[in-house]
Amino acid sequence: MNRNSKSFSNSNNNNSNNEESASPELIGSVMFDTTDWIKLKTLQFFSIIDSFKISLFLDEQVTLVIDRQISGPFSLIFTLQQLNQRGIHNLTYFEDLKVTDKTKSIIFLCRPRLELIQKISQFIQQRQNSLKYYLIAIPNLDASSNYLLESEGLLDYLKFESYDFGFIPYDNDFFSMEIADFYSRCFVENDNYQLNSIGKSFIKLQQLYGPFKTIVGKGSKSSIICDHIEQFQTLIPPIEQSKLKTLILIDRTVDLIPLLCTQQTYQGLIDEEIKISNSQSIVIEKDIEIREQVLVSPPTQEPKKFEERVVRIEKEKKKLPLSPFSDLFYQQVKDLSFSSIPTMLYLNAQSVSDGMNELKKSNSQLLSLPEIKKLLSKIPDVNKKQQLLELHTEIVEELLKRVNSDDFHQKISIEFEMLFQMSNNFIGSNGSTASTVLDFIENLIIRKKPMYQVLRLLSICCLTVGIKDQKQYQDILKSFIHVYGIQEMTTLMRLEKAGLLGNCSNNNLKYKLSSQLFKNFNLIVDAENSSGSSSSSKDKGNDKLKEYDQVYQGYIPLITRIIEEGQKNKQQGWFNKSLESKLNSIDQPFFIKELQTTSNYDLNSFTMVMFVGGVSFAEISSLRTLKKKYGRGSGYDFIFGTTSLINGDNFLKNL
Numbered sequence: 001m002n003r004n005s006k007s008f009s010n011s012n013n014n015n016s017n018n019e020e021s022a023s024p025e026l027i028g029s030v031m032f033d034t035t036d037w038i039k040l041k042t043l044q045f046f047s048i049i050d051s052f053k054i055s056l057f058l059d060e061q062v063t064l065v066i067d068r069q070i071s072g073p074f075s076l077i078f079t080l081q082q083l084n085q086r087g088i089h090n091l092t093y094f095e096d097l098k099v100t101d102k103t104k105s106i107i108f109l110c111r112p113r114l115e116l117i118q119k120i121s122q123f124i125q126q127r128q129n130s131l132k133y134y135l136i137a138i139p140n141l142d143a144s145s146n147y148l149l150e151s152e153g154l155l156d157y158l159k160f161e162s163y164d165f166g167f168i169p170y171d172n173d174f175f176s177m178e179i180a181d182f183y184s185r186c187f188v189e190n191d192n193y194q195l196n197s198i199g200k201s202f203i204k205l206q207q208l209y210g211p212f213k214t215i216v217g218k219g220s221k222s223s224i225i226c227d228h229i230e231q232f233q234t235l236i237p238p239i240e241q242s243k244l245k246t247l248i249l250i251d252r253t254v255d256l257i258p259l260l261c262t263q264q265t266y267q268g269l270i271d272e273e274i275k276i277s278n279s280q281s282i283v284i285e286k287d288i289e290i291r292e293q294v295l296v297s298p299p300t301q302e303p304k305k306f307e308e309r310v311v312r313i314e315k316e317k318k319k320l321p322l323s324p325f326s327d328l329f330y331q332q333v334k335d336l337s338f339s340s341i342p343t344m345l346y347l348n349a350q351s352v353s354d355g356m357n358e359l360k361k362s363n364s365q366l367l368s369l370p371e372i373k374k375l376l377s378k379i380p381d382v383n384k385k386q387q388l389l390e391l392h393t394e395i396v397e398e399l400l401k402r403v404n405s406d407d408f409h410q411k412i413s414i415e416f417e418m419l420f421q422m423s424n425n426f427i428g429s430n431g432s433t434a435s436t437v438l439d440f441i442e443n444l445i446i447r448k449k450p451m452y453q454v455l456r457l458l459s460i461c462c463l464t465v466g467i468k469d470q471k472q473y474q475d476i477l478k479s480f481i482h483v484y485g486i487q488e489m490t491t492l493m494r495l496e497k498a499g500l501l502g503n504c505s506n507n508n509l510k511y512k513l514s515s516q517l518f519k520n521f522n523l524i525v526d527a528e529n530s531s532g533s534s535s536s537s538k539d540k541g542n543d544k545l546k547e548y549d550q551v552y553q554g555y556i557p558l559i560t561r562i563i564e565e566g567q568k569n570k571q572q573g574w575f576n577k578s579l580e581s582k583l584n585s586i587d588q589p590f591f592i593k594e595l596q597t598t599s600n601y602d603l604n605s606f607t608m609v610m611f612v613g614g615v616s617f618a619e620i621s622s623l624r625t626l627k628k629k630y631g632r633g634s635g636y637d638f639i640f641g642t643t644s645l646i647n648g649d650n651f652l653k654n655l
Helices: 035-051 068-077 080-085 114-130 143-151 182-188 193-209 220-231 266-273 328-333 338-361 369-403 406-424 429-446 451-463 470-484 486-497 515-520 535-552 558-568 577-583 617-630 648-653
Strands: 061-066 088-093 103-110 132-137 158-162 168-171 174-176 214-218 244-251 281-295 306-321 590-594 606-612 638-642
Touching (some): 035 068, 103 114, 114 132, 114 143, 193 220, 214 220, 220 244, 266 338, 266 369, 281 369, 306 369, 328 338, 328 369, 406 515, 429 451, 451 470, 451 486, 535 617, 558 577, 558 606, 558 617, 617 638
Parallel strands (some): 103 132, 132 158, 174 638
Antiparallel strands (some): 214 590, 281 306
């Protein structure tokens, strides 16, 4: 447990021997080219704009009104210049909807929701036929949306089309569909309507990059998506060399623990504590000291004596860029443990310092013209590296303020204790662990700590060690309602319905993980308890721990273990009987489908892992470590897809 409580300290000494962390150079790898996919989605969108037959004359301006929920994904695909070329000169949100005298047409771009349909209705009723109105529904206009439009009397005024973002590139190897309410609608409400659009997105992806050879999946929703893909597989044209080989579909309900635990990679922790917006930027609050001259001498004294003092502290929001596409340092360190980042900053700062010293030492009088040109070409690169290091130093300083608190370390320790007890399953230990956890949660409630921090720990407890005492469970819920308000009773009811809360006697904890599952897949790697007493065996245990420790402090996500074992055996692969018997202990369907295709596949063909229901940054990092472990061309050349990119807080909020 001591190892956990010190996980976020500035461990320069501990990491100095870690060759992977110490190397300031970015390890090269072949990336999946998303350029053609972005071109396709751009072409599809502008073909819809063209179908509206909007005039491109400057005196007939077009206003595009965007749903704020999709503004981020929209900005990853389209540029203002592209919109201007299509006659769209004004961009606004529904909350700030205003038009100029020159505006002749308005295009509403949104996921149809009741509140937005009502705003569109109010706006049109105020202006009637003075403007032309168009609606682009994302991903499509379903029956309920059509009913909303009809009930508001908008069908006579609106021309509407459907547009599906599909997979949005958030990184060189990562796509997200950004359907925020997918888990709630699909897994809690059992509304499978969105599964059809996911299947269609896979068809479009294959039409561009080549067909999959094999589809492997675990979960009922994944099985439905597979059926959709099979149904329309004939629409894929013959492609000689496919860039895609295997599709792995995994229901989020196979393992909910990684969403609830605290992410401990650099990228994951930024998202936990600060929140990454559309994988492109973050907003941090800085304390600004407001100073004024304050009279410190008696009023009657002459001359009067003044002193500058801080009279108040104001909060200032600062937006910082954080792009995995252009920020090479971020690309290099985003999957590493946060504890290793100060070391990486130091090593890269040293490298930049050496580069600057080299520039200063160069004697221009002794250099030839080509040598001077070569020297000058290095200056922008050195300046860019310096700016990136300053940016990440600021981010690390902000994170250290948050993670160096006792509450944070205790939370990490409690999380690990619950998972560790599941792995060891000591007789009677789960009951005592649950009691310790509930005491800690009770303390957080009394101090009115952030509500979702409390709910995450309570959910982990219910899904792992469990709460056997019904009275103990009810008491913690009563304390929660007393502190956070009676209105949060609906939140608790929703979490119980979703299978995240409940005591051991309830039947609704259908996603609870068993101790046998922890043992079967070896989900806890603990160097202190590694077998063997010799120093060499301990070193091997420590090396093994280093490999996975960066993600969830010794806990390896179940989905990572499943994929690792399934891809490991090239001959048997997912037909491995040992793996199938382990998977059968998870009460969800497992399937393997071999697709009919004439395409060729080689070492450059990718395996796509699709998380149906959402995924966190740290889980993606844990799968990226498999490629480092086994090497390129070994079946671990992954690209990732998900219905939404989430962390524990917004996962619970969207329920």
